[in-house]
Amino acid sequence: MANSQLKQPEKKCTVRLAREADISQVIAIDAENTGLSKDEYWKDLYERYNRRPSDADEDAPLKSVNRYRFFLVACDGDSVLGFIIGEVRAWEFGSPPCGWVFAIGVHNHLRQGGVGNTLFDALCDRFRKAGVYKVRTMLARDHTLIMSFFRSQGMMAGPFIELEKEL
Amino acid sequence: MKLQKATRCALFAILELAAGQDRQLSANEIAEKYGISTNHLAKVLRSLGRVGLVEAVRGAGGGYRFSGNRRRTTLLDIIQLFETIDPIRNGEREDGDNTSEGKALCQVLMEIEDTARATFASITLDTMIKMVERGR
Numbered sequence: 396m397a398n399s400q401l402k403q404p405e406k407k408c409t410v411r412l413a414r415e416a417d418i419s420q421v422i423a424i425d426a427e428n429t430g431l432s433k434d435e436y437w438k439d440l441y442e443r444y445n446r447r448p449s450d451a452d453e454d455a456p457l458k459s460v461n462r463y464r465f466f467l468v469a470c471d472g473d474s475v476l477g478f479i480i481g482e483v484r485a486w487e488f489g490s491p492p493c494g495w496v497f498a499i500g501v502h503n504h505l506r507q508g509g510v511g512n513t514l515f516d517a518l519c520d521r522f523r524k525a526g527v528y529k530v531r532t533m534l535a536r537d538h539t540l541i542m543s544f545f546r547s548q549g550m551m552a553g554p555f556i557e558l559e560k561e562l
Numbered sequence: 563m564k565l566q567k568a569t570r571c572a573l574f575a576i577l578e579l580a581a582g583q584d585r586q587l588s589a590n591e592i593a594e595k596y597g598i599s600t601n602h603l604a605k606v607l608r609s610l611g612r613v614g615l616v617e618a619v620r621g622a623g624g625g626y627r628f629s630g631n632r633r634r635t636t637l638l639d640i641i642q643l644f645e646t647i648d649p650i651r652n653g654e655r656e657d658g659d660n661t662s663e664g665k666a667l668c669q670v671l672m673e674i675e676d677t678a679r680a681t682f683a684s685i686t687l688d689t690m691i692k693m694v695e696r697g698r
Contacts (some may be wrong), residue, residue, distance in 0.1 A: 536677070536679075537680070539636070542684035543689070547633075547688060
């Protein structure tokens with residue numbers, strides 16, 4: 396259980412909206428993290444989140460619902476180091492407007508280098524600009540590594556409980 | 563939910579020692595802060611030493627030092643050295659468990675156990691220390 400205190404040096408990166416040319420690298424990071432390559436899923440997400448021309452300018456005023464969706468990448472030059480996806484949703488399950496994080500991924504060899512923190516902070520900044528002050532996510536109970544990451548950001552169990560049944 | 567005395571001692575000691583780089587404290591200092599028995603704490607520290615989470619520093623001004631990784635060690639790693647937080651999931655059975663009512667009750671209790679396990683397994687010492695600092 397015990398191991399060294401070694402921590403990756405902080406990896407410098409810039410965060411911006413994902414572009415079409417980034418998607419193959421996003422697919423590769425996700426495949427590395429999950430063991431599954433889901434090309435269509437990621438291409439479809441890109442189409443739905445960042446494809447509209449209005450998304451090209453990050454500082455454009457929030458005009459459409461699309462501006463409340465963010466597919467971000469952390470880059471070092473042309474290399475994508477990680478990605479995060481989130482969107483503002485309102486009144487689902489009776490919840491007031493709130494930012495949801497749907498996916499986050501960072502290259503395995505860059506873990507503990509601060510890329511995930513940078514991505515999470517960048518998404519939260521955009522959520523604040525979109526007018527929400529709460530961020531939420533949902534995780535599999537046994538995915539403790541990713542749950543540890545969100546906990547390290549100060550996230551705690553919220554007031555909702557997910558229920559399901561076999562059909 | 564209530565944790566056993568040894569578990570609480572271990573968590574307090576680890577949180578205290580891991581709070582600073584190369585922090586070194588005696589069992590007495592830790593015991594005094596939390597109002598626990600030094601003898602009991604010494605036993606707990608020996609258990610933590612056996613799994614490499616703390617190391618004893620000999621000599622004048624000696625004491626104990628955290629020797630694990632605070633970003634990777636979770637509350638569950640420490641708790642399960644001293645107790646089982648999910649006895650039903652681990653096969654412990656009680657009278658009446660074989661009845662339909664007992665099985666339904668086990669199902670509900672297992673849901674609670676699974677949530678508790680996931681919570682403890684996802685909170686690292688680093689996160690816990692940040693929570694402590696925020697509460698100051």
